Amino acid sequence: MSDIGIYARVSTADQDPQRQLDELRESVEDSYDDPEIHAYADIISGTDTGRGEEYQRLREDIESDVLDVVVVHELSRLSRLGAGEIHEFLEFCLTNETGVRDLEVGLEISLDDDLVDRAVSQLIAGVMGDLARVEHKQKLRRIQSGIDAAQAAGQWTGRPPAGFAVEGGYLQINADEFLTVRRALERVELGSTYAEAADGTPIAESTLRNLHDDRRNLYFHAEAEDGRLQAAVEELEPLPELEVPTEHDLPDEDIRAIVRDEIGRLQQ
Known part of the structure:
Protein backbone atom coordinates (compact mmCIF):
# COMPACT_ATOMS: atom_id res chain seq x y z
CA MET A 1 0.00 0.00 0.00
CA SER A 2 1.26 3.48 -0.93
CA ASP A 3 0.58 6.75 0.88
CA ILE A 4 -0.32 9.31 -1.78
CA GLY A 5 -0.74 13.03 -1.16
CA ILE A 6 -3.08 14.99 -3.46
CA TYR A 7 -2.85 18.80 -3.46
CA ALA A 8 -5.40 21.23 -4.92
CA ARG A 9 -5.35 25.01 -5.02
CA VAL A 10 -7.94 27.58 -6.13
CA SER A 11 -7.72 31.36 -6.19
CA THR A 12 -10.95 32.60 -4.59
CA ALA A 13 -13.49 31.57 -1.96
CA ASP A 14 -16.07 31.34 -4.78
CA GLN A 15 -14.16 28.42 -6.29
CA ASP A 16 -14.39 24.93 -4.87
CA PRO A 17 -11.18 22.85 -4.76
CA GLN A 18 -13.28 19.69 -4.40
CA ARG A 19 -13.45 19.17 -8.19
CA GLN A 20 -9.66 19.10 -8.39
CA LEU A 21 -9.48 16.76 -5.40
CA ASP A 22 -12.03 14.39 -6.94
CA GLU A 23 -10.08 14.22 -10.22
CA LEU A 24 -6.83 13.64 -8.37
CA ARG A 25 -8.40 10.98 -6.17
CA GLU A 26 -9.84 9.15 -9.20
CA SER A 27 -6.46 9.18 -10.96
CA VAL A 28 -4.66 7.90 -7.89
CA GLU A 29 -7.14 5.07 -7.39
CA ASP A 30 -6.67 4.05 -11.04
CA SER A 31 -2.87 4.17 -10.87
CA TYR A 32 -2.04 2.65 -7.48
CA ASP A 33 -3.09 -0.53 -5.72
CA ASP A 34 -5.03 0.15 -2.53
CA PRO A 35 -3.61 3.67 -2.00
CA GLU A 36 -3.94 5.56 1.27
CA ILE A 37 -4.90 9.06 0.08
CA HIS A 38 -4.07 12.22 2.03
CA ALA A 39 -5.86 15.33 0.70
CA TYR A 40 -4.64 18.93 0.97
CA ALA A 41 -6.46 21.98 -0.46
CA ASP A 42 -5.79 25.73 -0.28
CA ILE A 43 -7.79 28.79 -1.28
CA ILE A 44 -5.18 31.45 -2.05
CA SER A 45 -5.59 34.67 -4.03
CA GLY A 46 -3.77 34.73 -7.34
CA THR A 47 -1.90 37.83 -6.15
CA ASP A 48 -0.85 36.24 -2.86
CA THR A 49 2.77 35.12 -2.81
CA GLY A 50 2.49 33.36 0.55
CA ARG A 51 2.26 29.64 1.20
CA GLY A 52 -1.12 28.25 2.18
CA GLU A 53 -1.71 26.40 5.43
CA GLU A 54 -2.50 23.14 3.62
CA TYR A 55 0.62 23.49 1.45
CA GLN A 56 2.66 23.88 4.62
CA ARG A 57 0.96 20.78 6.08
CA LEU A 58 1.80 18.88 2.88
CA ARG A 59 5.47 19.78 3.24
CA GLU A 60 5.45 18.77 6.89
CA ASP A 61 4.03 15.35 5.99
CA ILE A 62 6.63 14.94 3.23
CA GLU A 63 9.40 15.80 5.67
CA SER A 64 7.94 13.40 8.24
CA ASP A 65 8.09 10.56 5.68
CA VAL A 66 4.30 10.18 5.64
CA LEU A 67 3.96 10.27 1.83
CA ASP A 68 5.43 8.15 -0.94
CA VAL A 69 4.18 10.30 -3.84
CA VAL A 70 2.55 13.73 -4.26
CA VAL A 71 0.07 14.13 -7.11
CA VAL A 72 -1.06 17.56 -8.31
CA HIS A 73 -3.33 18.69 -11.12
CA GLU A 74 -0.76 21.25 -12.33
CA LEU A 75 2.73 21.76 -10.94
CA SER A 76 2.51 25.32 -12.29
CA ARG A 77 0.07 26.06 -9.46
CA LEU A 78 2.97 25.82 -7.04
CA SER A 79 4.98 28.45 -8.91
CA ARG A 80 2.48 31.15 -7.93
CA LEU A 81 3.61 30.73 -4.36
CA GLY A 82 6.89 32.37 -5.28
CA ALA A 83 9.64 32.43 -7.88
CA GLY A 84 11.47 29.11 -8.08
CA GLU A 85 8.88 27.34 -5.95
CA ILE A 86 8.52 24.41 -8.38
CA HIS A 87 12.27 23.75 -8.40
CA GLU A 88 12.52 24.04 -4.65
CA PHE A 89 9.47 21.81 -4.12
CA LEU A 90 10.83 19.08 -6.39
CA GLU A 91 14.20 19.16 -4.63
CA PHE A 92 12.40 19.05 -1.30
CA CYS A 93 10.36 16.00 -2.33
CA LEU A 94 13.31 14.07 -3.74
CA THR A 95 15.48 14.89 -0.74
CA ASN A 96 12.75 13.40 1.43
CA GLU A 97 12.36 10.37 -0.90
CA THR A 98 8.92 11.39 -2.19
CA GLY A 99 7.95 11.15 -5.85
CA VAL A 100 5.93 13.80 -7.76
CA ARG A 101 3.29 13.49 -10.52
CA ASP A 102 1.63 16.23 -12.60
CA LEU A 103 -1.60 15.05 -14.24
CA GLU A 104 -1.90 17.96 -16.68
CA VAL A 105 1.21 17.15 -18.72
CA GLY A 106 1.86 13.61 -17.49
CA LEU A 107 5.12 14.61 -15.82
CA GLU A 108 6.35 12.15 -13.22
CA ILE A 109 9.51 12.27 -11.18
CA SER A 110 10.09 8.98 -9.41
CA LEU A 111 12.74 7.84 -7.00
CA ASP A 112 13.36 4.99 -9.45
CA ASP A 113 14.50 7.43 -12.19
CA ASP A 114 18.21 7.80 -12.79
CA LEU A 115 19.89 11.16 -12.27
CA VAL A 116 19.66 12.16 -15.97
CA ASP A 117 15.90 11.51 -16.09
CA ARG A 118 15.41 13.48 -12.90
CA ALA A 119 17.43 16.41 -14.24
CA VAL A 120 15.37 16.50 -17.47
CA SER A 121 12.11 16.32 -15.51
CA GLN A 122 13.21 19.13 -13.22
CA LEU A 123 14.19 21.25 -16.22
CA ILE A 124 10.75 20.74 -17.76
CA ALA A 125 9.12 21.61 -14.45
CA GLY A 126 11.17 24.79 -14.20
CA VAL A 127 10.11 25.90 -17.69
CA MET A 128 6.49 25.22 -16.74
CA GLY A 129 6.89 27.43 -13.72
CA ASP A 130 8.40 30.26 -15.77
CA LEU A 131 5.54 30.07 -18.29
CA ALA A 132 2.98 30.07 -15.48
CA ARG A 133 4.49 33.22 -13.96
CA VAL A 134 4.47 35.00 -17.34
CA GLU A 135 0.85 33.98 -17.90
CA HIS A 136 -0.11 35.17 -14.42
CA LYS A 137 1.49 38.58 -14.93
CA GLN A 138 -0.28 38.96 -18.27
CA LYS A 139 -3.58 38.07 -16.63
CA LEU A 140 -3.06 40.69 -13.93
CA ARG A 141 -2.25 43.30 -16.60
CA ARG A 142 -5.44 42.42 -18.51
CA ILE A 143 -7.50 42.70 -15.34
CA GLN A 144 -5.95 46.07 -14.47
CA SER A 145 -6.48 47.29 -18.03
CA GLY A 146 -10.17 46.37 -17.79
CA ILE A 147 -10.49 48.17 -14.45
CA ASP A 148 -8.80 51.29 -15.85
CA ALA A 149 -11.09 51.30 -18.89
CA ALA A 150 -14.20 50.92 -16.73
CA GLN A 151 -13.11 53.72 -14.42
CA ALA A 152 -12.36 55.97 -17.39
CA ALA A 153 -15.95 55.37 -18.53
CA GLY A 154 -17.24 56.48 -15.15
CA GLN A 155 -17.99 53.02 -13.83
CA TRP A 156 -17.35 51.95 -10.24
CA THR A 157 -15.19 48.82 -10.09
CA GLY A 158 -14.80 48.18 -6.37
CA ARG A 159 -16.94 48.00 -3.28
CA PRO A 160 -19.27 51.03 -3.19
CA PRO A 161 -19.03 53.53 -0.32
CA ALA A 162 -21.60 53.37 2.47
CA GLY A 163 -24.90 54.79 1.24
Whole structure:
Protein backbone atom coordinates (compact mmCIF):
# COMPACT_ATOMS: atom_id res chain seq x y z
CA MET A 1 0.00 0.00 0.00
CA SER A 2 1.26 3.48 -0.93
CA ASP A 3 0.58 6.75 0.88
CA ILE A 4 -0.32 9.31 -1.78
CA GLY A 5 -0.74 13.03 -1.16
CA ILE A 6 -3.08 14.99 -3.46
CA TYR A 7 -2.85 18.80 -3.46
CA ALA A 8 -5.40 21.23 -4.92
CA ARG A 9 -5.35 25.01 -5.02
CA VAL A 10 -7.94 27.58 -6.13
CA SER A 11 -7.72 31.36 -6.19
CA THR A 12 -10.95 32.60 -4.59
CA ALA A 13 -13.49 31.57 -1.96
CA ASP A 14 -16.07 31.34 -4.78
CA GLN A 15 -14.16 28.42 -6.29
CA ASP A 16 -14.39 24.93 -4.87
CA PRO A 17 -11.18 22.85 -4.76
CA GLN A 18 -13.28 19.69 -4.40
CA ARG A 19 -13.45 19.17 -8.19
CA GLN A 20 -9.66 19.10 -8.39
CA LEU A 21 -9.48 16.76 -5.40
CA ASP A 22 -12.03 14.39 -6.94
CA GLU A 23 -10.08 14.22 -10.22
CA LEU A 24 -6.83 13.64 -8.37
CA ARG A 25 -8.40 10.98 -6.17
CA GLU A 26 -9.84 9.15 -9.20
CA SER A 27 -6.46 9.18 -10.96
CA VAL A 28 -4.66 7.90 -7.89
CA GLU A 29 -7.14 5.07 -7.39
CA ASP A 30 -6.67 4.05 -11.04
CA SER A 31 -2.87 4.17 -10.87
CA TYR A 32 -2.04 2.65 -7.48
CA ASP A 33 -3.09 -0.53 -5.72
CA ASP A 34 -5.03 0.15 -2.53
CA PRO A 35 -3.61 3.67 -2.00
CA GLU A 36 -3.94 5.56 1.27
CA ILE A 37 -4.90 9.06 0.08
CA HIS A 38 -4.07 12.22 2.03
CA ALA A 39 -5.86 15.33 0.70
CA TYR A 40 -4.64 18.93 0.97
CA ALA A 41 -6.46 21.98 -0.46
CA ASP A 42 -5.79 25.73 -0.28
CA ILE A 43 -7.79 28.79 -1.28
CA ILE A 44 -5.18 31.45 -2.05
CA SER A 45 -5.59 34.67 -4.03
CA GLY A 46 -3.77 34.73 -7.34
CA THR A 47 -1.90 37.83 -6.15
CA ASP A 48 -0.85 36.24 -2.86
CA THR A 49 2.77 35.12 -2.81
CA GLY A 50 2.49 33.36 0.55
CA ARG A 51 2.26 29.64 1.20
CA GLY A 52 -1.12 28.25 2.18
CA GLU A 53 -1.71 26.40 5.43
CA GLU A 54 -2.50 23.14 3.62
CA TYR A 55 0.62 23.49 1.45
CA GLN A 56 2.66 23.88 4.62
CA ARG A 57 0.96 20.78 6.08
CA LEU A 58 1.80 18.88 2.88
CA ARG A 59 5.47 19.78 3.24
CA GLU A 60 5.45 18.77 6.89
CA ASP A 61 4.03 15.35 5.99
CA ILE A 62 6.63 14.94 3.23
CA GLU A 63 9.40 15.80 5.67
CA SER A 64 7.94 13.40 8.24
CA ASP A 65 8.09 10.56 5.68
CA VAL A 66 4.30 10.18 5.64
CA LEU A 67 3.96 10.27 1.83
CA ASP A 68 5.43 8.15 -0.94
CA VAL A 69 4.18 10.30 -3.84
CA VAL A 70 2.55 13.73 -4.26
CA VAL A 71 0.07 14.13 -7.11
CA VAL A 72 -1.06 17.56 -8.31
CA HIS A 73 -3.33 18.69 -11.12
CA GLU A 74 -0.76 21.25 -12.33
CA LEU A 75 2.73 21.76 -10.94
CA SER A 76 2.51 25.32 -12.29
CA ARG A 77 0.07 26.06 -9.46
CA LEU A 78 2.97 25.82 -7.04
CA SER A 79 4.98 28.45 -8.91
CA ARG A 80 2.48 31.15 -7.93
CA LEU A 81 3.61 30.73 -4.36
CA GLY A 82 6.89 32.37 -5.28
CA ALA A 83 9.64 32.43 -7.88
CA GLY A 84 11.47 29.11 -8.08
CA GLU A 85 8.88 27.34 -5.95
CA ILE A 86 8.52 24.41 -8.38
CA HIS A 87 12.27 23.75 -8.40
CA GLU A 88 12.52 24.04 -4.65
CA PHE A 89 9.47 21.81 -4.12
CA LEU A 90 10.83 19.08 -6.39
CA GLU A 91 14.20 19.16 -4.63
CA PHE A 92 12.40 19.05 -1.30
CA CYS A 93 10.36 16.00 -2.33
CA LEU A 94 13.31 14.07 -3.74
CA THR A 95 15.48 14.89 -0.74
CA ASN A 96 12.75 13.40 1.43
CA GLU A 97 12.36 10.37 -0.90
CA THR A 98 8.92 11.39 -2.19
CA GLY A 99 7.95 11.15 -5.85
CA VAL A 100 5.93 13.80 -7.76
CA ARG A 101 3.29 13.49 -10.52
CA ASP A 102 1.63 16.23 -12.60
CA LEU A 103 -1.60 15.05 -14.24
CA GLU A 104 -1.90 17.96 -16.68
CA VAL A 105 1.21 17.15 -18.72
CA GLY A 106 1.86 13.61 -17.49
CA LEU A 107 5.12 14.61 -15.82
CA GLU A 108 6.35 12.15 -13.22
CA ILE A 109 9.51 12.27 -11.18
CA SER A 110 10.09 8.98 -9.41
CA LEU A 111 12.74 7.84 -7.00
CA ASP A 112 13.36 4.99 -9.45
CA ASP A 113 14.50 7.43 -12.19
CA ASP A 114 18.21 7.80 -12.79
CA LEU A 115 19.89 11.16 -12.27
CA VAL A 116 19.66 12.16 -15.97
CA ASP A 117 15.90 11.51 -16.09
CA ARG A 118 15.41 13.48 -12.90
CA ALA A 119 17.43 16.41 -14.24
CA VAL A 120 15.37 16.50 -17.47
CA SER A 121 12.11 16.32 -15.51
CA GLN A 122 13.21 19.13 -13.22
CA LEU A 123 14.19 21.25 -16.22
CA ILE A 124 10.75 20.74 -17.76
CA ALA A 125 9.12 21.61 -14.45
CA GLY A 126 11.17 24.79 -14.20
CA VAL A 127 10.11 25.90 -17.69
CA MET A 128 6.49 25.22 -16.74
CA GLY A 129 6.89 27.43 -13.72
CA ASP A 130 8.40 30.26 -15.77
CA LEU A 131 5.54 30.07 -18.29
CA ALA A 132 2.98 30.07 -15.48
CA ARG A 133 4.49 33.22 -13.96
CA VAL A 134 4.47 35.00 -17.34
CA GLU A 135 0.85 33.98 -17.90
CA HIS A 136 -0.11 35.17 -14.42
CA LYS A 137 1.49 38.58 -14.93
CA GLN A 138 -0.28 38.96 -18.27
CA LYS A 139 -3.58 38.07 -16.63
CA LEU A 140 -3.06 40.69 -13.93
CA ARG A 141 -2.25 43.30 -16.60
CA ARG A 142 -5.44 42.42 -18.51
CA ILE A 143 -7.50 42.70 -15.34
CA GLN A 144 -5.95 46.07 -14.47
CA SER A 145 -6.48 47.29 -18.03
CA GLY A 146 -10.17 46.37 -17.79
CA ILE A 147 -10.49 48.17 -14.45
CA ASP A 148 -8.80 51.29 -15.85
CA ALA A 149 -11.09 51.30 -18.89
CA ALA A 150 -14.20 50.92 -16.73
CA GLN A 151 -13.11 53.72 -14.42
CA ALA A 152 -12.36 55.97 -17.39
CA ALA A 153 -15.95 55.37 -18.53
CA GLY A 154 -17.24 56.48 -15.15
CA GLN A 155 -17.99 53.02 -13.83
CA TRP A 156 -17.35 51.95 -10.24
CA THR A 157 -15.19 48.82 -10.09
CA GLY A 158 -14.80 48.18 -6.37
CA ARG A 159 -16.94 48.00 -3.28
CA PRO A 160 -19.27 51.03 -3.19
CA PRO A 161 -19.03 53.53 -0.32
CA ALA A 162 -21.60 53.37 2.47
CA GLY A 163 -24.90 54.79 1.24
CA PHE A 164 -24.37 53.79 -2.38
CA ALA A 165 -25.02 50.77 -4.58
CA VAL A 166 -23.68 49.78 -8.00
CA GLU A 167 -26.25 49.35 -10.75
CA GLY A 168 -25.14 48.61 -14.29
CA GLY A 169 -21.58 49.47 -13.31
CA TYR A 170 -22.50 52.95 -12.04
CA LEU A 171 -23.00 54.30 -8.53
CA GLN A 172 -26.53 54.99 -7.34
CA ILE A 173 -27.58 56.42 -3.99
CA ASN A 174 -29.19 54.03 -1.55
CA ALA A 175 -31.38 56.60 0.20
CA ASP A 176 -31.96 54.70 3.45
CA GLU A 177 -28.33 53.82 3.94
CA PHE A 178 -27.15 57.30 2.89
CA LEU A 179 -29.42 58.92 5.48
CA THR A 180 -28.29 56.45 8.14
CA VAL A 181 -24.67 57.44 7.50
CA ARG A 182 -25.57 61.12 7.55
CA ARG A 183 -27.45 60.81 10.83
CA ALA A 184 -24.49 59.06 12.42
CA LEU A 185 -22.11 61.73 11.14
CA GLU A 186 -24.41 64.43 12.48
CA ARG A 187 -24.17 62.88 15.92
CA VAL A 188 -20.38 63.08 15.65
CA GLU A 189 -20.64 66.74 14.65
CA LEU A 190 -22.86 67.34 17.67
CA GLY A 191 -20.27 65.89 20.02
CA SER A 192 -20.92 62.17 20.22
CA THR A 193 -18.00 59.79 20.09
CA TYR A 194 -17.67 57.56 17.04
CA ALA A 195 -18.72 54.59 19.14
CA GLU A 196 -21.81 56.40 20.41
CA ALA A 197 -22.72 57.62 16.92
CA ALA A 198 -22.33 54.16 15.42
CA ASP A 199 -24.31 52.48 18.18
CA GLY A 200 -27.62 51.15 16.92
CA THR A 201 -26.59 51.44 13.26
CA PRO A 202 -25.11 48.87 10.87
CA ILE A 203 -22.06 51.13 10.47
CA ALA A 204 -18.85 50.05 12.17
CA GLU A 205 -17.10 52.61 14.36
CA SER A 206 -13.95 52.43 12.23
CA THR A 207 -15.98 52.92 9.03
CA LEU A 208 -17.73 55.95 10.51
CA ARG A 209 -14.39 57.44 11.53
CA ASN A 210 -13.00 56.99 8.02
CA LEU A 211 -16.12 58.48 6.41
CA HIS A 212 -15.93 61.51 8.69
CA ASP A 213 -12.24 62.00 7.95
CA ASP A 214 -12.34 61.37 4.20
CA ARG A 215 -15.88 61.96 2.92
CA ARG A 216 -17.55 64.38 5.29
CA ASN A 217 -18.36 66.81 2.46
CA LEU A 218 -19.99 64.05 0.46
CA TYR A 219 -22.63 63.34 3.09
CA PHE A 220 -23.17 66.93 4.27
CA HIS A 221 -22.78 68.90 1.03
CA ALA A 222 -23.06 66.34 -1.81
CA GLU A 223 -19.52 67.22 -2.85
CA ALA A 224 -16.86 64.72 -3.90
CA GLU A 225 -13.49 64.90 -5.63
CA ASP A 226 -14.20 61.59 -7.37
CA GLY A 227 -16.29 62.38 -10.43
CA ARG A 228 -18.14 59.07 -10.16
CA LEU A 229 -19.33 59.91 -6.66
CA GLN A 230 -20.16 63.45 -7.71
CA ALA A 231 -22.29 62.17 -10.57
CA ALA A 232 -24.21 59.93 -8.19
CA VAL A 233 -25.10 62.78 -5.83
CA GLU A 234 -25.50 65.59 -8.34
CA GLU A 235 -29.28 65.63 -7.88
CA LEU A 236 -28.88 66.54 -4.19
CA GLU A 237 -28.86 70.15 -3.10
CA PRO A 238 -25.71 71.15 -1.19
CA LEU A 239 -26.42 71.09 2.52
CA PRO A 240 -25.28 73.77 4.98
CA GLU A 241 -22.74 73.20 7.68
CA LEU A 242 -24.17 72.11 10.99
CA GLU A 243 -23.75 74.63 13.78
CA VAL A 244 -22.01 72.57 16.40
CA PRO A 245 -22.91 73.73 19.93
CA THR A 246 -20.13 74.71 22.28
CA GLU A 247 -21.59 72.40 24.93
CA HIS A 248 -22.09 68.85 23.74
CA ASP A 249 -24.89 68.00 26.11
CA LEU A 250 -27.94 68.77 24.01
CA PRO A 251 -30.99 66.78 25.12
CA ASP A 252 -31.80 63.85 22.88
CA GLU A 253 -35.02 65.48 21.73
CA ASP A 254 -33.09 68.55 20.49
CA ILE A 255 -30.67 66.32 18.58
CA ARG A 256 -33.56 64.44 17.04
CA ALA A 257 -35.18 67.71 15.98
CA ILE A 258 -31.99 68.89 14.27
CA VAL A 259 -31.59 65.55 12.53
CA ARG A 260 -35.22 65.58 11.35
CA ASP A 261 -34.79 69.07 9.91
CA GLU A 262 -31.66 68.11 8.04
CA ILE A 263 -33.18 64.90 6.75
CA GLY A 264 -36.20 66.82 5.53
CA ARG A 265 -33.92 69.27 3.75
CA LEU A 266 -32.07 66.39 2.09
CA GLN A 267 -35.27 64.74 0.92
CA GLN A 268 -36.75 67.89 -0.65
